[in-house]
Amino acid sequence: MIKRRGKVALIGRPNVGKSTLLNSLLGEKMAIISDKPQTTRTCILGVKSTPQGEIIFIDNPGIHRPLHKLNKRMMNLVISSLETADLLCLLIDVTQPFGQGDNFVINLLKKVNRPLFLLINKVDIIRKDKILPIIDHYKDLLPFKEIIPISALRKINLDILEKKIIEYLPEAKTIDENEEKIFLPLRFQVAEIIREKLLDQVEDELPFVTAVYVEKIEDRLTGKRLDEVDYTTLIKEKRNKSFDQLKNESKKANLRKKEKAPGSLTKTKKKRLEGLIYINAAIFVEKENQVGIVVGHRGQRLKQIGLEARRELEELLGARIYLDLAVKVEEHWRDKPDVLDLIEGQKEILSPKD
Secondary structure, three states, X not given: OOEEEEEEEEEEOOOOOHHHHHHHHHOOOOOOOOOOOOOXXXXXXXXXXXXXXXEEEEEOOOOOOOOOHHXXXXXXXXXXXXXXXXXXXXXXXXXXXXXXXXHHHHHHHOOOOOOEEEEEEOHHHOOHXXXXXXXXXXXOOOOOOEEEEOEOOOOEOHHHHHHHHHHHOOEEOOOOOOOEXXXXXXXXHHHHHHHHHHHHHOOOOHHHHOEEEEEEEEEOOOOOEOOOOEHHHHHHHHHHHHHHHHHHHHHHHHHHHHHOOOOOOOOOOOOOOOOEEEEEEEEEEOOHHHHHHHHOHHHHHXXXXXXXXXXXXXXXXXXXXXXEEEXXXXXXXXXXXXXXXXXXOOOOOEEEOO
């Protein structure tokens, strides 16, 4: 059977649901979610394997006019995706009116010669009769191969989307798993989780002037550094382990059910965390007065950020987490190449076969 394999770039304006779509398609949390614009600052990749082939999804930063070196780098990543992807999926938010930002996206896409889908997102919160005028408006702007109404959050029509994507990908008679693999260091995902919790706590201009850098991840029982552990391998192992545990727990539950006396109560065991992992991370801000905002009254905001991040990290890693979190001032870091290199250096995307 001839299979297909290729890269699919998820593109669109900031905050239209690209990261939510990536997570829903993969069934795993690969990208952080926030209602703040420009949450995604780099390309996030995820692989979906199906009987028909393999899809490499690329979640891109939102398309916008860049003002700082950080934003210029973000847009360079988008341009690179447009040039290298086999298929482009343009997401729009059906609840938002067409504006100058949309024109900017359309004009950018007119310069690209790639198959293009239009994905009309959030159709679950709008009347169906409102969707047709949007389709009529967009269909004459660009040569879309497919126009698909979806809900990334509710997973509406994602099965149709996946099927259509496979149809447009290049043929690959054999898929060599070692030809090109995704490597996502754990330190990057940890930094993103902390940043997600930070974004939930701050407002106004602060989401744009904050960044997170993870300096160390260490297993305190073995002394092993975990900074460069592959996150994608980790979640695969966790998924397989969870599947095995579910089977074992199901067998045990059936045995307990048979042995259980009438009227007796069954206690639910709390998941046991094994080991201790130390994480040292810094939140960058640009001004001294922003430190107090992030820290909060008597340190309560920073404490809450750490608490929520630690909960998710303990669930992810299955171990107790000691999160050493500090706030540091790095003036104008968004325009400093050395600081941007430091932050971006936490992540690799694709590595060639060994």
